[in-house]
Amino acid sequence: MSATSCTGSVLDAIGNTPCIELKHVVPEGCARIFIKLEGLNPTGSYKDRMACSVIEEAERRGDLKPGMTVVEATGGSTGSSLALVCAVKGYPFTVVSSNAFAEEKLKTMAAFGANVDIVHSPTGKITPDLIPSMRERAKELSQASDHYYADQFSNRDVLVGYESLGRELLSQIPDGIHAFCGAVGGAGMVMGVAKILKSHNPSCQVTVLEPASAPAITKGYGGQHSVEGIGIGFLPPVLDKQLYDEALAIEEAEGRSMARRLAREEGILAGTSTGLNVVAAIQLAKKLGPGKILATVACDTGLKYVRGDLYD
Numbered sequence: 665m666s667a668t669s670c671t672g673s674v675l676d677a678i679g680n681t682p683c684i685e686l687k688h689v690v691p692e693g694c695a696r697i698f699i700k701l702e703g704l705n706p707t708g709s710y711k712d713r714m715a716c717s718v719i720e721e722a723e724r725r726g727d728l729k730p731g732m733t734v735v736e737a738t739g740g741s742t743g744s745s746l747a748l749v750c751a752v753k754g755y756p757f758t759v760v761s762s763n764a765f766a767e768e769k770l771k772t773m774a775a776f777g778a779n780v781d782i783v784h785s786p787t788g789k790i791t792p793d794l795i796p797s798m799r800e801r802a803k804e805l806s807q808a809s810d811h812y813y814a815d816q817f818s819n820r821d822v823l824v825g826y827e828s829l830g831r832e833l834l835s836q837i838p839d840g841i842h843a844f845c846g847a848v849g850g851a852g853m854v855m856g857v858a859k860i861l862k863s864h865n866p867s868c869q870v871t872v873l874e875p876a877s878a879p880a881i882t883k884g885y886g887g888q889h890s891v892e893g894i895g896i897g898f899l900p901p902v903l904d905k906q907l908y909d910e911a912l913a914i915e916e917a918e919g920r921s922m923a924r925r926l927a928r929e930e931g932i933l934a935g936t937s938t939g940l941n942v943v944a945a946i947q948l949a950k951k952l953g954p955g956k957i958l959a960t961v962a963c964d965t966g967l968k969y970v971r972g973d974l975y976d
């Protein structure tokens with residue numbers, strides 16, 4: 665790289681991720697499946713996109729000013745991304761998280777200088793009341809003066825960050841995208857991408873996914889599970905019925921085994937939510953059939969999960 669091609673800050677390295685075709689895990693007779701490698705963002709997750717838009721939109725409106733402290737409740741991916749953006753821009757960051765999430769994420773947030781406040785999960789699992797109680801704590805902390813609550817689950821600024829992902833897909837797959845699917849936590853990623861794909865081609869079929877053990881969208885109730893980042897136990901306010909066609913619940917065990925296959929057969933080291941995305945992508949690609957194209961996302965890097973039991 666020449667000195668003139670050096671970028672301004674690490675924030676310029678967010679986005680423009682590669683998009684590749686899955687070659688080995690997709691059975692015969694299916695539509696082609698393309699996947700964005702979002703683990704190549706600076707903190708190893710697509711959340712870097714929304715952290716940038718959440719902070720920069722708040723700055724643009726004047727809601728966030730130099731010297732203020734940013735507060736958020738997060739399982740750790742959003743927190744790591746916000747911690748990165750706050751470190752670069754010089755904002756103190758207080759994050760409410762839990763022992764239910766990978767220690768790598770908790771340590772990453774601290775490494776970027778965040779003050780990490782833990783809500784203890786007695787089972788070590790993501791229970792239906794965990795995220796709501798983390799949010800309560802974050803709301804309480806953000807009452808202090810000069811604090812800005814990022815509030816990822818209700819903040820529509822997240823959508824701005826993910827629209828770039830949709831635009832990249834359109835330019836990387838010029839033959840057209842017939843369908844898109846993605847697992848839903850706060851729903852920012854799928855909604856931001858769907859907005860772009862559907863405005864380009866209204867017949868593009870968008871499917872939102874959740875763990876079968878926490879079927880808030882498909883059945884109306886939450887449940888205990890271990891898929892980090894999704895299945896938050898309630899309907900995310902950003903989820904817009906106009907922007908998706910179908911919701912599917914996918915077994916966590918199938919997602920985990922697909923995550924392992926993705927590593928061994930495609931060389932994609934990712935987490936369980938990515939495994940869910942690919943399990944659903946294959947189901948949908950079977951229905952679409954040959955000659956069609958489906959896109960999905962590898963949400964984050966599996967390096968965050970190698971110490972857990974995903975790859976045992």
Ligand SMILES: Cc1ncc(COP(=O)(O)O)c(C=O)c1O
Nearest residue numbers: 741849850851852853893937963
């Ligand atoms: C690993 C992982 N997958 C999927 C998601 C879901 O993304 P979204 O909140 O945009 O729906 C998240 C969100 O935290 C995540 O961390």
